[in-house]
Amino acid sequence: MTLPLEDLFNDVIAKSMRGLGISDADLAARSGVSAEDIAAAKSGTVNDTVLRQIAPHLQLDAASLVTMAHNGWRPHPVSVPGLEQFNTPYHDMTVNAYLVWDAETKNAVAFDTGADATPMIDFIQKKGLNLSLIFLTHTHGDHIADLARLSADGTVTTFAHEKESCADAKTFKLGDAECWESGGLRIEPRSTWGHSKGGITYVISGLERPVAIVGDALFASSMGGGMVSYADALATNRKEIFTLPDNTVICPGHGPLTTVGEEKTHNPFYPEFK
Template sequence: MSIPLEDLFNDVIAKSMRGLGLSDADLTAKSGASAEAIAAAKSGAVDDAVLLKIAPHLNLHGPSLATMAHNAWKPADLSLPGLAQFNTTYHDMTVNAYLVWDAETKNAVAFDTGADAGPMIDFIEKHGLNLSLIFLTHTHPDHIMDLAKLSADGAVTVFVHAREACAGAKTFELGETESWESGGLKIEPRSTWGHSKGGITYVVSGLSKPVAIVGDALFASSMGGGMVSFSDALATNRKEIFTLPDHTVLCPGHGPLTTVGEEKAHNPFYPEFKSHT
């Protein structure tokens, strides 16, 4: 199943304007683009000249934004043994949850539940896996909707950062918890808060490539809304995600799988990684 990008180019514009606290009038004054042109871009009108004019004032990479507007890029399809993505419907959107497992021990670890944990549970049973731990990237309802069913009402231990304590989960603090191990897997938590107050990226080693389950911190060609702190959402992504090796597989809460290298090359929110030639 091919999952489309979570955001359109005008979603990126809206997120940046909201995060920076810029009105249409502010952006007009800064960029020289007309109010009408900015309103049209926010409504989805594709005009490369306008996008390239406003992007620097939104701290966005203009060419990447224009590429999004023309639907000219999506990350290469990824398949990694020991990693499964589950995409379920929540109201008018879809949400991802993930399963990572060690082929030798059959120990599996789940990340979030999505709207319906049924497909993941079926997969676990079909492949003879043992679900040993569940980790929550954050506690927005679409990501934990089916926690009771996936954890079998608490029979499987669930972890969440202490800033987002929720029923049915044990809390942890960064610093006192360096990592967990399950079979041949090692799971390291990294703080990527900003979209939510206790957002965590989990870096998993033990497969043929490193994997980072990023929740809503980052999407292919976009990022979460930075609803708690836009500046911290950007900064924690830079510090904790973009410092990972380029071949690290990124597992977002919405949209397709991607990699650190792909996001460096194509994500408009991170212009510093792009070629300036």
């Protein structure tokens, strides 16, 4: 499955301006770029000079932002045995859910439901897997839309962080839940909040390479909007995702799979790695 990037370069500009509380007039005063040119960039006009001038004032990497504007990069395709991505339409966008499983025991674990769990349920049946647990990265509607059906009305235990309210899920505190085991898989929760109150990244070991199910904390070339706290969204990503090995597969809530190493090189929000 080849998915487009979740965000365009102007989405990155808008997210950083909102997160930093910078208006068009503020950015114009700081960068020397006219308010008209800033408005044009936010509407999708590509002007390399403008982008390079405003990027530092938005704490963005200029070269990565310009590359995005010219559609100059997308992550290499990633395939890991025991990992499957399910992409389903939700209103005017699409959303991802994931399944991981141990080939020997056939134990499977789901992460979020997407808008429609039918493809995942069909896949589980086709592969002869046993869905043992469901984990929620966060409880925004597009990520839990089909939880009742995927969990068979609560038959399969679902976990979410205590700050994420969901009637059909058991909650956990990070201090009390160091990790879970399922078959040959180990699942470690890490706090990547900021987009949501209790956003969790689940780091999975036991497959041929490490996998991080990040929800809306991070996207290829972008990140989730800092709806609760932009500063903490940036900080928790740095602490909990970018410290993982470079070959770690990042499974975002929207858009294509990517890796920690590729995001260090190409994500404008993290200039310190360039």
